[in-house]
Amino acid sequence: MDPKDIEIPDRLKPRDGRFGSGPSKVRPEAVASLARAAVTYLGTSHRQATVREVAGRIRRGLTELFSLPDGYEVVLGVGGATALWDALAYSFIGRRSQHLVFGEFSAKFARAAAAPHLSPPDVISSEPGSHPTPRPDPSIDVYALTHNETSTGVMMPVSRPAAEGLVVVDGVSAAGGIALEAADFDVYYLSPQKGFASEGGLWIALCSPAAIERIETVAASERYIPEFLSLKIALDNSRKDQTYNTPALATLWLMAEQVDWMLAGGGLSFSAGRCARSAELLYGWASGHRFARPFVADEAMRSPVVGTIDFDGVDAASIAVALRNNGIVDVEPYRKLGRNQLRIAMYPVIDPEDVAALTGCIDHVIERLLDT
Numbered sequence: 488m489d490p491k492d493i494e495i496p497d498r499l500k501p502r503d504g505r506f507g508s509g510p511s512k513v514r515p516e517a518v519a520s521l522a523r524a525a526v527t528y529l530g531t532s533h534r535q536a537t538v539r540e541v542a543g544r545i546r547r548g549l550t551e552l553f554s555l556p557d558g559y560e561v562v563l564g565v566g567g568a569t570a571l572w573d574a575l576a577y578s579f580i581g582r583r584s585q586h587l588v589f590g591e592f593s594a595k596f597a598r599a600a601a602a603p604h605l606s607p608p609d610v611i612s613s614e615p616g617s618h619p620t621p622r623p624d625p626s627i628d629v630y631a632l633t634h635n636e637t638s639t640g641v642m643m644p645v646s647r648p649a650a651e652g653l654v655v656v657d658g659v660s661a662a663g664g665i666a667l668e669a670a671d672f673d674v675y676y677l678s679p680q681k682g683f684a685s686e687g688g689l690w691i692a693l694c695s696p697a698a699i700e701r702i703e704t705v706a707a708s709e710r711y712i713p714e715f716l717s718l719k720i721a722l723d724n725s726r727k728d729q730t731y732n733t734p735a736l737a738t739l740w741l742m743a744e745q746v747d748w749m750l751a752g753g754g755l756s757f758s759a760g761r762c763a764r765s766a767e768l769l770y771g772w773a774s775g776h777r778f779a780r781p782f783v784a785d786e787a788m789r790s791p792v793v794g795t796i797d798f799d800g801v802d803a804a805s806i807a808v809a810l811r812n813n814g815i816v817d818v819e820p821y822r823k824l825g826r827n828q829l830r831i832a833m834y835p836v837i838d839p840e841d842v843a844a845l846t847g848c849i850d851h852v853i854e855r856l857l858d859t
């Protein structure tokens with residue numbers, strides 16, 4: 488059957504058809520609250536109390552959600568995680584960083600760290616579908632880890648590779664969906680459009696006292712630092728619940744709403760618990776399947792927030808087309824991976840029951856695709 492002709496009955500469909508890994512599903516209740524606040528909030532100055540209060544809610548909320556000890560600070564800036572990579576290269580890495588590269592995003596930070604004022608980064612790579620392990624080295628002052636590689640659906644543990652050297656973790660898609668201990672990192676950064684069901688354009692970094700000290704030291708050094716990439720300027724602004732340049736106010740609002748939603752549900756154990764439940768349903772389904780199997784062979788590396796499922800004997804792209812025609816969107820794989828695969832977000836906002844419904848829809852589509 489032609490994928491375009493496949494109809495999925497309503498009773499099989501998830502309540503919400505958004506399974507994209509970024510931007511991800513935004514809660515309709517959060518959008519409604521933004522609409523209610525719009526006339527006194529949107530279009531007002533980010534230097535005034537109305538907006539600063541929302542930035543403050545995010546900073547306080549994340550401190551509580553991640554149980555950050557005294558001395559840790561939540562720093563934010565404009566430009567998303569991609570801008571933060573350049574900021575880290577200019578404002579944080581002392582001489583040389585080590586990067587564990589196991590997909591598109593971890594590779595991008597490694598490229599940003601190949602800046603002319605630094606020693607060439609030490610890059611340790613592994614095959615897609617796995618993660619490498621760090622190599623302690625006294626010449627390294629920043630270890631760059633990625634908690635969840637969104638392009639491949641691989642999770643890695645956050646732990647300190649060595650006693651020396653600061654640990655900087657890309658938690659862009661993992662944050663809120665995987666347990667985390669503050670003692671294990673110096674910088675843990677995220678963007679709101681993944682696990683926090685918000686919009687893009689912002690980066691948020693949880694910083695340890697050692698990270699704050701590093702920011703101060705590099706800022707006081709001779710190094711040329713463009714102001715947009717200065718973490719010292721970002722830090723000073725964040726302490727006033729502001730950003731250096733104008734943020735998207737809708738992004739801040741939706742982010743604050745989502746942090747509050749997670750806290751109201753019970754905090755990180757609640758939000759990570761939802762992801763774990765979704766993952767159990769998705770991988771459980773794929774593991775027993777005739778045509779599907781989890782792409783990540785090692786169960787310990789399988790992400791609870793982004794599931795990658797390989798197909799054999801049926802065309803995954805056709806499945807995605809049929810799903811899209813029925814309002815179930817963004818399960819296409821990461822393009823450059825080039826596999827016969829679907830990639831399914833299981834962020835905290837996504838209802839585990841909807842993940843179960845999605846697997847039922849995929850089965851329905853496969854039956855019809857193979858029914859010649």
Ligand SMILES: *Cc1c(COP(=O)(O)O)cnc(C)c1O
Nearest residue numbers: 509567568569592637659660678
């Ligand atoms: C999406 C993503 C990024 C990039 O975030 P932007 O906010 O788009 O710059 C970085 N790292 C990971 C793991 C991601 O999933």
